Amino acid sequence: MIDFLTRATKRLLGFGASTLVVGLSNVLVIPLIVENASAAGWASIALAQSIGTIGAIIVAFGWGAVGPALIAGSDQRTRHLEYAQSVVVRVSLFIPCAIGCIAITTTIVSEFEAAAVLMSASSCAIGLSAIWYFVGSSDPRALFLSDTIPRTLGLVTGIVALICTQQLIWYAAIQLSAALAAFSVSSIVILRRPNSTKRYELRPAPLLRSMRKQYVGIGTGMTSAAYQALPTVLVGMFAPLGLAQFALADRIQKLSNTALRPVSQTMQGWVPALGTPSRDRVKRALVFSATAGLMAGSVLALAGPAIGDILGSNQIEIDLALSLPVGLTLCLSIISQCSGMACLMALGKSAHVLFSSLAGAAVCVPLCVGLSSAFGAPGAAWSIAIAESIVTVYQLAILGVHFRASR
Secondary structure, three states: OHHHHHHHHHHHHHHHHHHHHHHHHHHHHHHHHHHHHHHHHHHHHHHHHHHHHHHHHHHHOOHHHHHHHHHHOOOHHHHHHHHHHHHHHHHHHHHHHHHHHHHHHHHHOOOOHHHHHHHHHHHHHHHHOOHHHHHHOOOHHHHHHHHHHHHHHHHHHHHHHHHHHOOHHHHHHHHHHHHHHHHHHHHHHHHOOOOOOOHHHHOHHHHHHHHHOOHHHHHHHHHHHHHHOHHHHHHHHHOHHHHHHHHHHHHHHHHHHHHOHHHHHHHHHHOOOOOOOOHHHHHHHHHHHHHHHHHHHHHHHHHHHHHHHHHOOOOOOOOHHHHHHHHHHHHHHHHHHHHHHHHHHHOOOHHHHHHHHHHHHHHHHHHHHHHHHHHOHHHHHHHHHHHHHHHHHHHHHHHHHHHHHOO
16 A cells, blocks of 8 residues: 555656646636636636537547546557547547637627637647646656646736736637647657657548547547536526626636646556556545545635635635535546546446446536526536536446456
């Protein structure tokens, strides 16, 4: 157990450097956006980001979900081929998806339209990220240099431009440039490594074979987006008066999740590292993740109102009715990231990960419409918490059944 904790701590510190820098940067820009572009400007940006996130799931085409396990269990040649094929597929998907996100944004967003359009395209470009490759190869240094630095420089430059010009469009434009720069730098770093990938392996037939194996990943990603990104869109449509409040609480939860992402990243690389994981290996991973989830969720639930006052520049209020379900969602999501992406994927039970996401989405979407219409932002937050609880309980049950049957 001591050896496990030592190795896990080293990986956490490595990946933690990236998440800490990105997380702090994203936290600090919220009050600056509110102060320099008003709460309405923040709400428009948050809504556009949610729309773009759905597009990013399509662009990523499942590599973000199944990629770390694929890379972790492959040799260098296979890793290079996997990433090269993903680049061709994802770049081909990015342009039509970005156009679609822009079209939806112009239909829904009523204020700061130009900035929102660019921000939706910027969020869509996150699907091009190579984070999954660096996680699978357990290379936090390359992740920091190739992905974290370009994105962080974009955030800093964008917020400086916003403060100097008081024009939100410059902030959004710089975020799009930074996302594309991070993808370009990461791809150069990865594809320049020694490899033996042949050109014919990037032709349509091999690409189609590669895309077919991604159906679980893309299905899981799309259904996860239904109760991770879509609620903000639904609140904007059915409870617009609560949009700024919900968007801020939801962003705090996501940023907290990002700050704790090294937990799931470490598990995704560690659980399948020695082949099919044992019961003991899975149990350790779940205990580790559950502990982190319970601590983080409790802090967010209780401190949410105070955090909201600070980040919302006292223009946006978050009360306990909203922070409690948001904290519960954070706790459950950290656990389900481990049980699903790290454990079930490593055990070859990816179909169950997809089914759990489908079940959660099937519950979340109608609940969000009904509860947000009736109770505003807290109702939407509870719909996500309920959906995440269904996902988590189902995945843990499948793990229990698997190990009981293998005795």
